[in-house]
Amino acid sequence: MKVLQINTTLSASAPGRIAEEIGQVLISKGHSSYFGYGRKVRESVSETIRIGSFIDQTVHGIKTRLLDRHGFGSRQATMRFISQVERISPDIIHLHNIHGYFLNIKVLFDFLRCSGKPVVWTLHDCWPFTGHCSHFDLVGCNKWKDQCFECPNKDSYPRSIWLDNSRQNYNEKKKLFSGLDNLVLVTPSVWLSDILKESFLAGYNVSVINNGIDLKTFQINNGLMHTQGFGVEEDDILILGVANIWGKHKGLDDFLQLSKTLEAKEKILLIGLSKKQRRHLPSNIIGLSRTENQKELAMLYSRANVFVNPTYVDNFPTTNLEALACGTPVVTYKTGGSPEALDEHTGRIVEKGSITELKAALRSVIEAGKDSFSSQCRKRAELLYNKYDRFGDYINLYKQIIEKK
Structure with a gap:
């Protein structure tokens, strides 16, 4: 089984470490693991593919700051990445954080829709179903349930210092992310799973798989x-x-x-x-x-x-x-x-x-x-929260999806 994971950072921050350790479990069980990323902090056991350059990400950042069009830059970088994905031809594509100034979500999801590849998407925050922010509860906003507009959280990540395009972003995300027959959503918490039932992603099956950690590294020591x-x-x-x-x-x-x-x-x-x-x-x-x-x-x-x-x-x-x-x-x-x-x-x-x-x-x-x-x-x-158990849940999910094809 060949699995390609995509995340903003390679082996860093919680989503990056989770993706890296899923790759470790895959390899330990004899499978092939690939990792597409925007920024590199540490090495990976997986075969890695960088998506875009520093210049690509800088331009994407400027587009975000001025036009509030986060996720709609990096078009050429994403097209180059897609050509590499086609060469690998993974059995499963597993998305983590796809925001972070490195991916064009329209190019990516047009490819996913046409390719028919099974997709698992772990939502580590709320950005996929809002018109702007990664966390709406800081300002108590519920516009994401029906239609984002006049965003009260525009100054938060991914910050826009000029335009408010939350309405357009919301509508385009809804169109891109809805109706994929081959998409399974995963949330690390019951809370986010329940939130999704009120969003435009409500039509998808959602599995809850808690995050796991390395219990050999994190253990009781004398500090x-x-x-x-x-x-x-x-x-x-x-x-x-x-x-x-x-x-x-x-x-x-x-x-x-x-x-x-x-x-x-x-x-x-x-x-x-x-x-x-x-x-x-x-x-x-x-x-x-x-x-x-x-x-x-x-x-x-x-x-x-x-x-x-x-x-x-x-x-x-x-x-x-x-x-x-x-x-x-x-x-x-x-x-x-x-x-x-x-x-x-x-x-x-x-x-x-x-x-x-x-x-x-x-x-x-x-x-x-x-x-x-x-x-x-x-x-x-x-x-x-043993990582071998929780990330083993992902391996089992991959197998179930492939068997249903």
Whole structure:
């Protein structure tokens, strides 16, 4: 079986790592794995195909910023990619994030419609069924249910600083993405699966396959020595936050408010901050830049007494799973599919934006002690989020689709 996956980044960010590890499972079972990508961060075990150049992506970015036509640039780059896909002739084409300034969705979906190739599409966010944004719930907008227009989220990714073409984008996406007989949708969360029932993608079958993680990398370690270099002492209570890009949507402001209520031996460690953000932190927040070193990240999860994820927009964050695998309880907002990773033995769920509830939940976990959660956290990760099980679900889905042809 030959499987081609497509994602914005190669082996980086949660969707990129998920695609990479699906490729690893495919190869371990004797199948062939190919990976089409826009930007490369790390190497891949799959045979890789870059889609477009830096110049192609820059032009696409300009078109997005000025004309709000994200997904409709990179025409020639996508046509060149399609010619390579035809040469490979994969049995399954698996889409992940197809936004990110590297693909022309009309060229791609015209090809998919004509080729008859079976397509699996894992939706990691809401961009496929909106006229502009990747997450509508930050601004509480429900126009995507019927017709996007006058977008209230135009300044969010993929940002447009001039025109609002959300109505045209919505109508073209609806036409392109609807009515493919060979398309199966997958969502990592029940939340997004339910959302799709209210969108123009409601006609498709949807499978829920949770994200998986590497339980050999993310396991309970002794991270004490590792964090002492950051100014964290052995007896400090460490509150951890992790994000690829920090901002209001990931709860950075909430962490700043939380820091004002901490006791003397309590510290916050935030991973993924920019240099500018790190310059403006209070003394009890330690800021680190983003890391692709998974073993280092696992040690930080293990050292933390609690992982806090005050996210305002999310599907099914792998950070929650990584924390659980390292034996660390999670406190998160009731946002998207984020609460689905937890039960009463592994963390706390609070209303989005309620700093009062967030403080109370954090205090509850700290006072109970990490040891009262740790074994249950690890067991839940082993039971539900082992990458070999979850990504094996994709292999089984591929086989079912091929057998039905």
